[in-house]
Amino acid sequence: MIEQMAYNKEIGVRIPSILLPKEGIDMEKWSVVACDQYTSEPEYWQEVEKKVGDNPSTLYLTFPEIYLEDGNEAERIKRINNEMRRYINEGILVSQKPCMLLVDRSTSHTQSRKGLIISVDLEKYDYTVGSQTLIRATEGTVIERLPPRVKIRENATLELPHVMILIDDPNKTVVEPLANKLDSFEKVYDFELMMNGGHIKGYRIDDENTLDGILKAIEALADPEVFRAKYNVGDDKGVLLFAVGDGNHSLASAKAHWENVKKGLGEAEIENHPARFALVEIVNVHDDGIVFEPIHRVLFNIDSKSILNSMQDFYGSSCCSFEKFDSLESVNTRLRELKKEESVHSFGFVTEEGFGVFTVQTPKHNLEVATLQDFLDYIVKNNKESKVDYIHGEDVVTRLGSKPGNMGFYLPSMEKHDLFKTVILDGVLPRKTFSMGEAEEKRFYLECRKIVKD
Template sequence: MSLKNLGIKPPQVLLPKKNVDLTKWAVVACDQYTSQPEYWAEVENLVGEEPSTLKLVFPEVYLEEAGAAQRVANINDTMKKYLDQKQLMEAGKGFIYIDRKTAHTKSRKGLLITIDLEQYDFNPGAKTLIRATEGTVLDRLPPRIRIRENAPIEVPHVMLLIDDPEKSVIEPLALQTDKMEKVYDFDLMMNGGHIEGYRVADPNMEEAILDAFTKLAKAEAFASKYGVGPEKDVLLFAAGDGNHSLATAKSVWENIKGGLAGEDFDNHPARYAMVEVVNVHDQGLTFEPIHRIVFNVNGKELLQDIVQYCARNNSEAYYQEFSDQREQGEKAKELTAIGGHHVIPYICGTIRGLLVVQNPKYNLAVATLQSALNDISKNKEALKIDYIHGEDVLSSLASQEGAIGFYLEPMDKHDLFKTVILDGVLPRKTFSMGEAEEKRFYLECRKITKE
């Protein structure tokens, strides 16, 4: 199977010129710390006037502030300036092997590639080689589209997963770094850890990567692995992080491609998107829960609304309050052991409790909670839902007046592919690949416009 049929090819990467401080250059994904403006204020202070990807992206913490159109224009202008002033230089064509160290893991291995957006579909029921793992919220795409449709370069934070239990694609590269060109090696800001990158230039190494991907994509092996029939189309890549950024790239390409034909269609740089691929079996990859917090509400009234929503959907729900966290935890463990229902701990100011849903409509507690919150928010415009990494952060935010936080359990990462194959996309923000500071940092760039 060719690289084209696999939907991948080696990227032509742009990296900052030698005198740029890479620690100030690389910043975490824009959809992190969305309820913590102090994080982004500290990043801005750290970066100052230095070249940085902070000036090439739109942190979502600022989405609701005035001046969004000007911020988008500034982003596109800065991209052009960095190219014109040679702040970004070609680092050679080829896959890049990535080794990321964080406060939580000694090593998480990845491979930087470009994927063919013709092989990707984010819609429910997709049968393409590359698919979303969570539902795409179309309302989240316009700000990203406004940036990308006028952007000369892309700066990715997308991470795709492969299900490679034999560790045949990425892991062998860890033993061959002496045969590759090291293209970066530095500490990431804000407790982000350390990152190293090595360009794969040897044709034999590239061929070995291709062969390994080809074996993963064979229909017979796919059917045997997941116990499915031949009617199930092969899923090679599942979007783990950056679902909406990848959907943005797809949307922009769909708008461009109608006027193209022949080689212009086949080779247009916007047809591709640069991503990092990680093996779901990598020991350095963990799935963390993404908790929910709701602002601008009376906590008890919201709980009552959830109970009523469940009743309308043929489920029974109730909530209990407890005097302390220990009592809450013991009761949650007791109810969970019984099974047959969802048990969702919550915190509202100084009050701790449990939301219990019996005979739930959905298999996952996150789906039950998210469907209720989505429905309730339709009639309460002031209500704001946010998605939080870390129990300590959730507890702190939920202690504020007019807020309630819900704790969720992590999903087993080994269930991801089979769940998506059999059940389709998961609810939005079902899982997180690591803690917030472990997310992919913006670092490498790639041109997405014709010369």
């Protein structure tokens, strides 16, 4: 019966066959954080390598982005693909019967964040601007970031998700009811995550009644009439069921890979090919454990003494200004004052000379992050040595931004309850607008799924 209900085409959901490490594998060493974290902190990844050693680990099945510019991309990808095959052939990964997994994660910032591991149909997903598909990006996709990720998938036998997809379920009908019947589910993992990642538990859901209830609850969220009434929109707006919260470029890479694969397939093969689907964790945006944190910026390899003049030239000196302060606390106090003013965007900054606040009058964008990003893109485009990194945590911004030749920018957080309506009405947000929690709260690689035919 599960086989018959395994794929619900209307909502683009498939009940996946998941691979998990065999009994006896050290799960703390197995599970590592998403590859796009700590990209300016090599010491983090050095410590991860030290902890993992020669043990089976998702570290060896993924490509941490901090190593993308090391010049050994082809060799590293080949090693990743070899390890994937080895883990399957040697029985390190064990196939589970079709099921969903209920995930409960605690961190130093939240007691519980619950999610559901499912697979989604990439035919229902489009990351391009203006998309009206059921599954959509919430932020701009940087196409230049996709090729190395697609190259990893090219000959990969497995996918490992760090994608977190949001649902807008204020009545808590999909994930939350499952937490009330944990005793009826088999616990498949329960362990501490490394590097201050918190604790994670996973429960297998494979009984037909529960699975059917989950699918029906998701279907109800996708009802067009309910959708239009909920967001007060007309027929011109397509139903947005799943909004990509984390891992947008990972899902976009899966989509690009699938488009390449399906070119050589017949109609029947396209319908059920494993690469058509992507393993994700869906989370309710109304879950108390979901907190939207800002993603800050650090600009590297610039003349920090003249950068403020460059900003004034860019925005026009008549409509922008800056103030200097002696501490981040003073910066945040000033930003709270400025937040009350209309038609003003303000963000804090730090250089080797100290702290400050930059203010832009009558900005052309709705969000501070978009106003700042325009300038950063301009600087990087016109200065080949300069680059931008996207940073979680004010402390890291302060540490990196205060180094000679750097400048850090502090951005405000976005209200999570506005996300769906903003994306529906305004389209995708500027890239790296928000983060669901701090870096150590990001999804850790754990479950796997085959993306090639047996």
